Amino acid sequence: MPRPPSRLSKSAGSSPAKHRSGGESRPLRSKPAIATARSKTTSATTLSKSKARSEDSQTAQISPRPKKVVKNHTKPEGHDKALTAIEQRFHLIMDHAPVLVWVSDRRKKRTWFNKPWLAFTGRSIKQELGDGWTETVHPDDLDRCLTISTMSFDERMPFEMTYRLRRQDGEYRWLLDKGTPLYEAGRQFAGYLGSCVDITDRKLAEAAVQAKEMQLRLITDNTPVMLAQCSRDLKYTFMNRSCANMLGLEPEEIIGRPIVDVLGKKAFGVIRPKIMQVLRGRRIEYEEEIPYPNSGHRFVHVVYVPDKNAQGQVTGWLASITDVTDRRKVEDELHRERVFLRQVIDATPSMIFVKDSDGRFLLGNAALAHSCGTTVDKLAGKTDADFHRTPGQIAHFQQIDHEVMSSGKAWRIPEEEITQADGQVRWFSTGKVPLFNEDGGCDKVLGVATDITEQRQTQKELEQRVAERTAELVAANDKLTAQMEERNRLENALLDISEQEQRRLGQDLHDGLCQSLSGLAFMARSLTKTLEAQELVGPAAEAARLADLLHQTVEESRDIAKGLHPVVMDAEGLVSALHELAARTSGSIACRLRCERMVPITDNGVALHLYRIAQEAVTNALKHARARSIILSLRLRQNVLSLSVADDGCGLPEVILASHGMGVRLMKYRADVIGADFAIGKRKNHGTRMTCLLRMAAAEQQQPQAFPAPHPQHNG
Numbered sequence: 001m002p003r004p005p006s007r008l009s010k011s012a013g014s015s016p017a018k019h020r021s022g023g024e025s026r027p028l029r030s031k032p033a034i035a036t037a038r039s040k041t042t043s044a045t046t047l048s049k050s051k052a053r054s055e056d057s058q059t060a061q062i063s064p065r066p067k068k069v070v071k072n073h074t075k076p077e078g079h080d081k082a083l084t085a086i087e088q089r090f091h092l093i094m095d096h097a098p099v100l101v102w103v104s105d106r107r108k109k110r111t112w113f114n115k116p117w118l119a120f121t122g123r124s125i126k127q128e129l130g131d132g133w134t135e136t137v138h139p140d141d142l143d144r145c146l147t148i149s150t151m152s153f154d155e156r157m158p159f160e161m162t163y164r165l166r167r168q169d170g171e172y173r174w175l176l177d178k179g180t181p182l183y184e185a186g187r188q189f190a191g192y193l194g195s196c197v198d199i200t201d202r203k204l205a206e207a208a209v210q211a212k213e214m215q216l217r218l219i220t221d222n223t224p225v226m227l228a229q230c231s232r233d234l235k236y237t238f239m240n241r242s243c244a245n246m247l248g249l250e251p252e253e254i255i256g257r258p259i260v261d262v263l264g265k266k267a268f269g270v271i272r273p274k275i276m277q278v279l280r281g282r283r284i285e286y287e288e289e290i291p292y293p294n295s296g297h298r299f300v301h302v303v304y305v306p307d308k309n310a311q312g313q314v315t316g317w318l319a320s321i322t323d324v325t326d327r328r329k330v331e332d333e334l335h336r337e338r339v340f341l342r343q344v345i346d347a348t349p350s351m352i353f354v355k356d357s358d359g360r361f362l363l364g365n366a367a368l369a370h371s372c373g374t375t376v377d378k379l380a381g382k383t384d385a386d387f388h389r390t391p392g393q394i395a396h397f398q399q400i401d402h403e404v405m406s407s408g409k410a411w412r413i414p415e416e417e418i419t420q421a422d423g424q425v426r427w428f429s430t431g432k433v434p435l436f437n438e439d440g441g442c443d444k445v446l447g448v449a450t451d452i453t454e455q456r457q458t459q460k461e462l463e464q465r466v467a468e469r470t471a472e473l474v475a476a477n478d479k480l481t482a483q484m485e486e487r488n489r490l491e492n493a494l495l496d497i498s499e500q501e502q503r504r505l506g507q508d509l510h511d512g513l514c515q516s517l518s519g520l521a522f523m524a525r526s527l528t529k530t531l532e533a534q535e536l537v538g539p540a541a542e543a544a545r546l547a548d549l550l551h552q553t554v555e556e557s558r559d560i561a562k563g564l565h566p567v568v569m570d571a572e573g574l575v576s577a578l579h580e581l582a583a584r585t586s587g588s589i590a591c592r593l594r595c596e597r598m599v600p601i602t603d604n605g606v607a608l609h610l611y612r613i614a615q616e617a618v619t620n621a622l623k624h625a626r627a628r629s630i631i632l633s634l635r636l637r638q639n640v641l642s643l644s645v646a647d648d649g650c651g652l653p654e655v656i657l658a659s660h661g662m663g664v665r666l667m668k669y670r671a672d673v674i675g676a677d678f679a680i681g682k683r684k685n686h687g688t689r690m691t692c693l694l695r696m697a698a699a700e701q702q703q704p705q706a707f708p709a710p711h712p713q714h715n716g
Contacts, residue, residue, distance in 0.1 A: 122168025373421025
């Protein structure tokens with residue numbers, strides 16, 4: 001809202017003069033305003049006097065008075081005739097003026113409006129008189145209008161204000177309303193004369209310009225590019241926010257200040273030569289490192305464009321500044337990486353190159369340049385035909401390159417020959433990879449060729465040595481195989497001899513010793529009877545004990561003979577033999593066999609080895625473990641035959657377990673012969689457990705040599 005007019009000191013011989021600034025409304029100076037009013041009509045005083053009589057009646061109509069004093073404001077017939085010629089001329093002039101005119105009295109009430117005002121509002125003068133004109137003022141502007149006009153009235157000051165007034169078509173239009181105080185003869189205040197101009201188009205234009213300015217300011221303040229405008233006297237006249245942020249200040253703190261004060265002498269010294277050039281009318285573009293006072297050293301890309309007036313004179317310049325510090329860091333890093341990459345590929349002994357679709361080298365390392373007899377710088381743009389390659393090699397290279405680029409797939413060439421600059425032919429292992437452009441097409445190929453000449457020669461020598469060594473190993477293997485076969489034959493022969501010796505010993509024990517002992521036992525019984533007949537009780541008892549011992553010895557000898565005699569597998573096979581072994585052992589300790597069902601082992605050799613393993617385990621339990629019971633177990637689960645012998649004795653001596661005594665080694669050997677897994681160790685609580693696991697498939701495949709079948713024996 002515009003400020004009300006403020007008081008000023010009065011000048012001698014003049015009306016009070018006051019002024020204001022800012023806002024939409026401002027009071028006018030009084031002397032020019034009065035002069036203007038008098039220039040429009042010289043009868044202002046007369047007008048005031050002639051209208052004095054009607055003023056009271058008009059004011060009475062507007063002011064709250066009793067009805068008896070209210071006069072009819074309807075113009076009586078012949079009212080216009082009462083007007084003086086000057087008043088008529090004033091009305092005529094105002095009615096044809098291109099502005100809206102109003103007149104008010106000393107009581108701040110409007111007393112007259114010209115025809116343009118009434119045509120604009122579409123209302124009658126009766127509706128507008130007094131405060132009626134306020135009905136068409138926009139509600140948002142009414143309080144401000146009344147405040148300004150009231151304060152100006154009270155101080156007798158000219159005023160100027162803008163507000164929206166409703167036009168006859170209902171549209172609110174912006175008006176610039178200027179009011180000037182009227183004075184009668186003798187400087188007596190008579191009211192106000194006001195004129196209004198429709199400034200809607202100007203308002204819209206100003207709003208559009210303001211919007212454009214705000215948009216431009218929004219764009220410039222939010223663009224990452226730093227923008228500034230400087231005058232010829234080296235001061236800032238404009239600066240966007242990005243540029244001000246770089247300087248650590250607000251734009252308002254910079255505009256109007258000298259450049260050297262803002263940037264500092266050091267930074268100003270860097271850009272001063274460029275400023276001198278742009279002031280000569282030249283466009284300047286440069287990149288420089290500038291030591292900004294708050295941001296430190298920054299690399300910037302700067303464009304200076306001279307700013308010229310209508311006469312073509314340089315009045316200053318526009319500056320566009322881009323912070324390229326990060327870009328320069330990236331560029332420096334890329335440069336270092338390029339140098340490092342060049343060092344790496346030049347230090348690589350393999351040849352590295354890139355070719356285009358025409359076979360021209362786009363890149364090559366030192367190894368390739370050495371092979372071609374040139375330098376790295378001279379490789380670019382050359383082809384294989386420019387060097388010492390043979391026609392066949394060139395055609396081969398072109399074919400492979402074409403295949404790689406057309407298929408878009410990598411190729412591996414295990415061996416290819418390449419002629420060197422000195423004429424020497426060397427062998428290379430080459431890999432080629434397609435390189436694709438931005439459109440997805442393959443128009444280049446990357447190749448890496450590794451010299452394998454020495455490796456190839458070494459490989460040939462190695463292959464020769466491997467062949468020779470392989471022949472030696474084959475011969476040694478054949479010899480070892482023959483030795484193993486001979487060993488197996490001898491081991492089987494030993495087993496045969498062992499079985500034969502056991503059979504012979506069993507036969508000798510049965511036929512010889514058992515018979516002799518039986519005879520001695522018979523004689524001892526006869527002697528016992530003789531001594532009893534002679535009533536020699538003592539000797540008879542001794543003879544009886546001797547006969548019992550001889551009988552017991554005969555039984556043990558027969559058991560030993562049976563154990564030494566080869567097992568004859570009957571229809572029940574291994575199970576029957578194990579039952580018999582358990583039964584013989586039960587004579588001294590408890591021994592039983594656990595077998596859930598018949599186990600189908602048709603190979604007597606395998607069955608014999610299993611039986612001998614069980615027999616040896618039982619013997620160890622009787623001899624070393626001092627067991628009270630022995631359990632033999634035979635079962636078949638998922639084609640795996642399990643044979644185990646467990647006792648509850650004190651366990652086998654550690655010496656036997658650690659050194660694998662003869663009995664243990666024999667059991668393991670027999671298990672290896674039939675392809676079974678053998679294990680022996682202590683039980684969780686006490687005693688010893690022997691386990692032998694045999695896959696039935698292995699049992700069916702194994703065909704161990706069977707021992708000679710024994711002759712039938714009869715117990716005497």
